[in-house]
Amino acid sequence: xxxKQEISVTVNGVSYQREVEVRMTLADFLRHExxxxxxxxxxxxxxxxxxxxxxxxxxxxxxxxxxxxxxxAQITTVEGLRNLETGELHPVQQAFIEEHGLQCGFCTPxxxxxxxxxxxxxxxxxxxxxxxxxxxNLCRCTGYENILRSIRLxxxxx
Amino acid sequence: MAIEIxxxxxxxxxxxxxxxxxxxxxxxxxxxxxxxxxxxDNFSLPGMLHCAILRSPHAHARVVKVNADAAAQLxxxxxxxxxxxxxxxxxxxxxxPEGWGTYPMAVDKVLFxxxxxxxxxxxxxxxxxxxLELIEVEYETLPVVKDAREGLxxxxxxxxxxxxxxxxxxxxxxxxxxxxxxxxADHVIQExxxxxxxxxxxxxxxxxxxxxxxxQDNLTCxxxxxxxxxxxxxxxxxxxxxxxxxxVVSHPHGGSxxxxxxxxGTDIAxxxxxxxxxxxxxxxxxxxxxLTAGGGQSWDRYYDASIAVKADGTVTGFxxxxxxxxxxxxxxxxxxxxxxxxxxxxxxxxxEAAKYSLKLVATNRAPTYPYxxxxxxxxxxxxxxxxxxxxxxxxxxxxxxxxxxxIRPDQFPYTIPSGNEYDSGNYEAVLDKVLDMADYKKMRxxxxxxxxxxxxxxxxxxxTVEPGVFDWNAYATVGVPGVGVPEGVKVSIDILxxxxxxxxxxxxxxxxxxxxxxxxxxxxxxxMDAVRVAYAAxxxxxPHFGPGGSRLGVALSGAILGACKxxxxxxxxxxxxxxxxxxxxxxxxxxxxxxxGVPGAEMPIAAVAGAMLARSDLLPPGMEPCPExxxxxxxxxxxxxxxxxxxxxxLTAANATHVVLVEVDxxxxxxxxxxYFIVDDCGTRLNPSTVEGxxxxxxxxxxxxxxxxxxxxxxxxxxxxxxxMDYLLPTVSEVPITEKGEVVTPSPFTPLGAKGxxxxxxxxxxxxxxxxxxxxxxxxxxxxxxxxxxPNRVWNLIQQAQQ
Ligand code: FES
Ligand code: FES
Numbered sequence: 001x002x003x004k005q006e007i008s009v010t011v012n013g014v015s016y017q018r019e020v021e022v023r024m025t026l027a028d029f030l031r032h033e034x035x036x037x038x039x040x041x042x043x044x045x046x047x048x049x050x051x052x053x054x055x056x057x058x059x060x061x062x063x064x065x066x067x068x069x070x071x072x073a074q075i076t077t078v079e080g081l082r083n084l085e086t087g088e089l090h091p092v093q094q095a096f097i098e099e100h101g102l103q104c105g106f107c108t109p110x111x112x113x114x115x116x117x118x119x120x121x122x123x124x125x126x127x128x129x130x131x132x133x134x135x136x137n138l139c140r141c142t143g144y145e146n147i148l149r150s151i152r153l154x155x156x157x158x
Numbered sequence: 159m160a161i162e163i164x165x166x167x168x169x170x171x172x173x174x175x176x177x178x179x180x181x182x183x184x185x186x187x188x189x190x191x192x193x194x195x196x197x198x199d200n201f202s203l204p205g206m207l208h209c210a211i212l213r214s215p216h217a218h219a220r221v222v223k224v225n226a227d228a229a230a231q232l233x234x235x236x237x238x239x240x241x242x243x244x245x246x247x248x249x250x251x252x253x254x255p256e257g258w259g260t261y262p263m264a265v266d267k268v269l270f271x272x273x274x275x276x277x278x279x280x281x282x283x284x285x286x287x288x289x290l291e292l293i294e295v296e297y298e299t300l301p302v303v304k305d306a307r308e309g310l311x312x313x314x315x316x317x318x319x320x321x322x323x324x325x326x327x328x329x330x331x332x333x334x335x336x337x338x339x340x341x342x343a344d345h346v347i348q349e350x351x352x353x354x355x356x357x358x359x360x361x362x363x364x365x366x367x368x369x370x371x372x373x374q375d376n377l378t379c380x381x382x383x384x385x386x387x388x389x390x391x392x393x394x395x396x397x398x399x400x401x402x403x404x405x406v407v408s409h410p411h412g413g414s415x416x417x418x419x420x421x422x423g424t425d426i427a428x429x430x431x432x433x434x435x436x437x438x439x440x441x442x443x444x445x446x447x448x449l450t451a452g453g454g455q456s457w458d459r460y461y462d463a464s465i466a467v468k469a470d471g472t473v474t475g476f477x478x479x480x481x482x483x484x485x486x487x488x489x490x491x492x493x494x495x496x497x498x499x500x501x502x503x504x505x506x507x508x509x510e511a512a513k514y515s516l517k518l519v520a521t522n523r524a525p526t527y528p529y530x531x532x533x534x535x536x537x538x539x540x541x542x543x544x545x546x547x548x549x550x551x552x553x554x555x556x557x558x559x560x561x562x563x564x565i566r567p568d569q570f571p572y573t574i575p576s577g578n579e580y581d582s583g584n585y586e587a588v589l590d591k592v593l594d595m596a597d598y599k600k601m602r603x604x605x606x607x608x609x610x611x612x613x614x615x616x617x618x619x620x621x622t623v624e625p626g627v628f629d630w631n632a633y634a635t636v637g638v639p640g641v642g643v644p645e646g647v648k649v650s651i652d653i654l655x656x657x658x659x660x661x662x663x664x665x666x667x668x669x670x671x672x673x674x675x676x677x678x679x680x681x682x683x684x685x686m687d688a689v690r691v692a693y694a695a696x697x698x699x700x701p702h703f704g705p706g707g708s709r710l711g712v713a714l715s716g717a718i719l720g721a722c723k724x725x726x727x728x729x730x731x732x733x734x735x736x737x738x739x740x741x742x743x744x745x746x747x748x749x750x751x752x753x754x755g756v757p758g759a760e761m762p763i764a765a766v767a768g769a770m771l772a773r774s775d776l777l778p779p780g781m782e783p784c785p786e787x788x789x790x791x792x793x794x795x796x797x798x799x800x801x802x803x804x805x806x807x808x809l810t811a812a813n814a815t816h817v818v819l820v821e822v823d824x825x826x827x828x829x830x831x832x833x834y835f836i837v838d839d840c841g842t843r844l845n846p847s848t849v850e851g852x853x854x855x856x857x858x859x860x861x862x863x864x865x866x867x868x869x870x871x872x873x874x875x876x877x878x879x880x881x882x883m884d885y886l887l888p889t890v891s892e893v894p895i896t897e898k899g900e901v902v903t904p905s906p907f908t909p910l911g912a913k914g915x916x917x918x919x920x921x922x923x924x925x926x927x928x929x930x931x932x933x934x935x936x937x938x939x940x941x942x943x944x945x946x947x948x949p950n951r952v953w954n955l956i957q958q959a960q961q
Contacts, residue, residue: 023284037200038193040412042361043445047882050361078193093191097183100847103855104667105190106197106361106412131890138882140361140413141667143854144890 007071011036012080020067027051029067030077038078038109042138049137052110053077059117076116078109091157092116092150101150103141111137115151119158125151161789163719163909167842170680171726171746177676177686178910181847184672185686186665195665198365198382198409199442206367207236207279207434209427209441210286212293213451214268214275217304217522217875218315219297221264224276228292234281235289237433239426241265241275247429251421252395254488255637258318258326258520262396262425268297269317269486270524271877272451274422279430279439302875306460306483306519317486317520326488327518327636331500331802333575334511339475343466347548351461352944353536355483355869356862357454358417358529359887363445364452366420368427369438377404377428382411384418385704387662390696396425407695408704410665415859416528416706419443419453419490449885450877453490455869456529457536458483465509465544471554471562476504477513478540483526484518490527493518493636498533501625501632501808503576505541506585507563512575522875530859531917532707534625535924539945542620542925546932547941556929557598557619560815561589564621571906577804578625578632580811581905581913583839585621588901589815592837593619595899596817601833605819609937614822615832616934620926621815625808626840626914628707629796632807642792645713646700649678649721650786653771655764657682657689659718662702663710664693668916669848670710674718676845677910681722682763683749700788708914711844712810713791715909720789728785729766735778736761736769794907810905810913814838816926818894822934827953829865829931834894836922839901840915841908850898853919858893860923865946866892935959 004019011034020029027044030036030053042050044063051063054076081090092112095101102108111134118125118133125133130151139147167175189195226238241264250259263274276293280286301315308314309324317324340346366381377399383389386408394401411418427441448454459482466475478499484492496516503512549559564585565572572580601617608615630640648660659674671691679686694700704710726746733751734741737759745754752760767785769776777783799805819833836853843849866886870878879885904911924945931952932941938959944951 021284031199036193037197040197040362041199042363042412043882045445045881045883048361048445078191082192089188089191096191097187100184100851102187102190103669103851104361104411104413104665105187105195108190109193112191134890136889138361138887138889140359140415140859140887141855142851143856143858144893145854145895146851148890148895 005068007068009070009073009075011075012077022066022068024067025063026065026067026070027062030062036077036079040106040109042106047138049110049114050107052113052137054113054116057117057120059113078112081112092154095154095157096150099146099150099153101142101147107137107139111139111147115154119155123155123158125155161720161723163716166904166911172680172683172748175680178680178844179842182672182676182686182845184669185675186669186671195410197362197412198367198380201367201380201409202440203367203369203438206438206440207281208283208286209277209279209430209439210283210290211274211426212276212290214264214271214273216268216297216299217271218300218302219268220300221266221268221275222296222298225294226276229278229289232285232289232292234285235278236437237279237430239263239277239430239433243429243433247397248425249396249398251489253392253491255326255493257320258487259489260487262422270451270522271875272447272524274426277426277430279434303521304871304873304875305521306458306481309519309521317522324520325517326484326520327493327516330513330515332513333802333804336475336477336511336513339511340466343474344469345467345548345551346464347467347544347551348464349544349547349943351463351540351543353457353459353539354945355455355458356867357456357527357869358415359454360413360415360418362412363443363448364418364420364423365442366424366427367438367440368424368431370428370432370436372432372436375399375403378407379424379428380407380409381420381424382418383408383420384414384666385706387696387702389420389424392421393424393428396421397428405695405697408664414666415530416532417453417456419527445882446880450880451524453527455485455524456495456526458523458526459536461540463540463544465548467548467552471548471552471559473507473509473548473563475511476509476541479515482516482518483521483523485521485523485525487520487525488518489525492526494633494638495528495533497633497636499537500576500635500803501578502534502623502811504574505538506560506565506621506623506813508565510575523871524877530856531920535863535920538622538921539925539928542929546929550936557589557593560619560621561586577799578808579806580623581809581907582903583811583813584901584903585813588813588837588839589621591899591901592815592817592835595837595897596833596835598817601819614824614934616820616930616932618818618926618930618933619815620922620929622921622925624708624812624814624915624917624921626708626812627712627793627809628709629793629807631796631798631805634799635803641796641798643703643709644701644790644792645710645717646702646788646790647714647717647721648700648786648788649718649725651725651763651767653768655762655767657684658692659689660692660694662694662699663704666705668705668710668852669845670705670714673711673844674714677715677718678722701790705916708916711916712908712912712914715844715912716791717789719909720791721787724787724789725785729763731778731781732770733761733766736776809907810841812838812840812913812915814922816922818926818930820927820930820934822931822952824956827949827956829947829952831894834896836896836919837899837901838918839903841903841905841913842911843900843902844910844912849915852916853898854896856917856919857896857923858888860920861893861927862888863945864924864927865948868946
């Protein structure tokens with residue numbers, strides 16, 4: 001059960017080598033081993049998308065993978081968005097603030113990860129494409145309207 | 159000293175408000191988008207253990223034996239808690255009516271699937287869950303009460319054996335001469351309804367970190383608590399500690415909507431800490447625990463209701479017979495949700511007499527908890543459905559029958575038969591505006607065309623009142639004592655003129671910290687970033703309650719304005735001394751203390767605060783050098799209920815009318831929302847984008863309740879919706895983008911004229927969607943009377959019609 005395995009991953013540009021229990025989820029690894037608590041866990045069964053992160057540029061559920069599965073991967077979490085040199089927020093983060101795309105903010109990191117993946121592939125998405133991209137993210141507070149606006153605004157700036 | 163609270167933004171000491179009433183960015187947001195906000199699972203303490211809870215697989219069973227020896231031996235396990243410990247250390251929940259409370263963990267019987275039977279604290283959650291597998295529990299299963307109707311039968315098994323039946327509460331309220339108005343009615347419109355269980359499901363489940371100081375017998379609980387002071391009082395009762403020995407620290411939480419639960423988890427984690435010799439214990443509820451046994455199930459109801467109608471469409475009476483399935487006890491204040499409709503029983507209408515018969519029944523489903531809106535959303539669905547049925551049988555337009563019955567603007571303040579007083583409103587203006595936005599006439603024409611093509615297209619119009627600023631007296635009828643719900647803040651100005659507002663509640667999503675800063679910044683003429691909001695735990699916070707019952711925006715505004723006013727009074731005296739005039743000649747305006755009518759004779763508030771703190775030689779004799787003030791606000795004029803439960807309870811009555819256009823797919827029963835319009839009136843809008851956010855969020859939850867969300871139980875009371883695969887929350891594809899408009903009728907009774915609006919659209923959305931579906935189905939002669947109007951249910955109705 002408690003077998004351990006060594007992995008190396010790059011998270012937000014920093015490389016880590018860690019021994020992890022093979023059964024540890026990636027979400028738990030990021031949150032509790034690396035102290036990156038901005039990736040949230042809403043269901044642990046792959047529906048809510050709060051735990052979305054970018055693995056090699058793709059938005060993925062960190063609750064549905066084990067840490068050992070990402071050995072060698074490049075990961076981005078919400079902590080990696082802000083510009084560390086200037087202290088400025090990422091345009092996607094800024095857009096969510098300006099368009100009131102969050103209330104409690106628990107789902108927000110996951111939405112922003114889906115947004116980053118979308119805008120990486122399609123800088124000028126239609127509403128239908130935005131809806132498709134965040135179709136796997138649940139928000140219980142906002143009713144999505146302002147999230148759509150946020151992503152539209154972000155698309156003009158990224 | 160009587161403190162006058164400004165009743166409108168114009169009364170603030172500023173030439174023109176720069177922040178109040180404006181769409182300012184929220185101060186909460188940078189931390190939230192950066193991922194640095196400290197939600198409870200991001201918090202830890204040195205030496206912290208992790209809790210996992212073993213839960214009952216049976217809905218009703220005697221617990222014969224719990225053997226946890228092997229679990230206790232597992233390396234990493236530091237404490238195991240069973241019913242024996244609970245019996246020794248704990249009391250049953252006091253949030254239920256006397257005699258209907260349960261312990262946080264089963265002590266001899268389990269009453270629902272998911273009820274805790276044992277718990278473990280270990281070095282990690284993984285190890286704690288391993289340990290659960292080593293616990294052996296022997297059960298002797300008992301016959302099950304699967305729902306409220308079964309629970310009422312004379313031969314039904316009884317859950318709480320000290321009682322003879324499962325009926326928790328049985329009462330009839332009569333307001334006015336209801337028999338007479340029904341006898342004199344030209345039409346009596348009657349119908350049965352079924353509202354199935356749905357509930358809050360905030361994206362973050364409940365979590366806590368509890369530490370029992372075994373030397374001092376103090377308890378500290380960190381957690382995602384909506385109402386921290388209240389949780390502390392509850393723990394005092396359940397854990398046998400004086401209330402001042404419990405400190406509750408609320409962390410920012412990922413939504414709540416009333417359904418965060420928490421008492422059981424807190425008690426269990428606290429007692430595990432006690433057993434583990436005072437090490438802190440973290441418990442993070444997982445989503446399956448939340449769905450089966452958390453605070454997320456509400457409103458499991460059977461209604462039989464009728465209205466009395468005159469030939470011209472005037473509605474004169476309303477009778478409601480409610481059978482409410484409370485689940486296994488009423489620990490989550492389940493009883494309150496049936497009492498809340500008293501605050502707006504007859505909705506927007508001048509209905510003169512009413513009757514409300516209640517039966518609350520215990521069953522082997524999970525206990526019910528509050529959910530946004532509390533009781534009115536199902537109640538409104540019943541009333542609005544009856545209004546539509548009346549309109550149809552009298553052949554009056556559904557919008558017009560409502561207009562005909564509205565309380566008129568000159569009738570406010572208006573006392574409804576169930577006793578509450580509505581503060582203000584202009585329902586017809588709201589209706590006109592929304593009909594205009596929707597181009598209602600054209601919508602009806604389009605509908606007629608679509609119907610001619612055989613399409614099932616329908617329009618819903620629903621009007622509701624949202625009671626705001628809750629007061630405990632509303633719930634005295636179900637045994638909850640109290641009049642008044644105080645909310646306190648402290649405002650402090652430091653020696654450099656920077657301002658801190660100290661509050662007793664944490665972030666939850668409604669932007670209340672931003673509101674606090676808006677008001678203070680306008681009051682003292684400073685920038686918003688010169689004001690900081692600090693959270694104070696229960697041991698040092700002023701009296702507080704927190705968000706709930708659409709109260710916090712109003713209550714917080716009152717508290718802040720009161721505190722600011724008290725500081726202004728002190729500054730007047732200090733500045734008058736410094737400027738050598740009489741205090742009554744001083745005034746505060748745009749951040750300056752100035753001598754009235756003497757241009758240029760002024761000093762900034764920072765200088766006054768600085769002088770107060772640094773120059774005792776310049777202070778008037780006897781003046782306390784304290785540029786800060788605490789003020790506790792409560793709704794004025796609330797009173798105790800009479801023998802029929804009538805009282806002035808909720809302070810404000812917001813109003814909304816929604817118009818929606820839907821199309822039902824004949825082949826699948828699926829409802830597509832084509833257009834959605836809202837006009838609402840919640841008085842002064844202190845931060846309009848926050849108000850719109852609350853509305854749109856309420857629409858999403860209302861869509862879920864109307865069309866998708868349901869806690870399904872099997873015939874042996876097994877929960878069948880225990881993941882998000884079965885409990886369907888609306889996604890971006892299901893929630894309509896609504897077009898919104900506003901009418902502003904300020905409240906004459908509240909700070910700045912604002913009304914409670916946090917629960918908003920969920921009062922109206924389920925009703926209006928079902929009304930629209932029924933309009934679509936009416937050519938087929940079938941009607942939906944059960945929620946959610948899921949594709950499956952609607953398809954079955956269509957099949958029935960075609961047979
Ligand atoms: S927590 Fe991973 S999808 Fe919900
Ligand atoms: S903002 Fe609360 S869940 Fe999305």
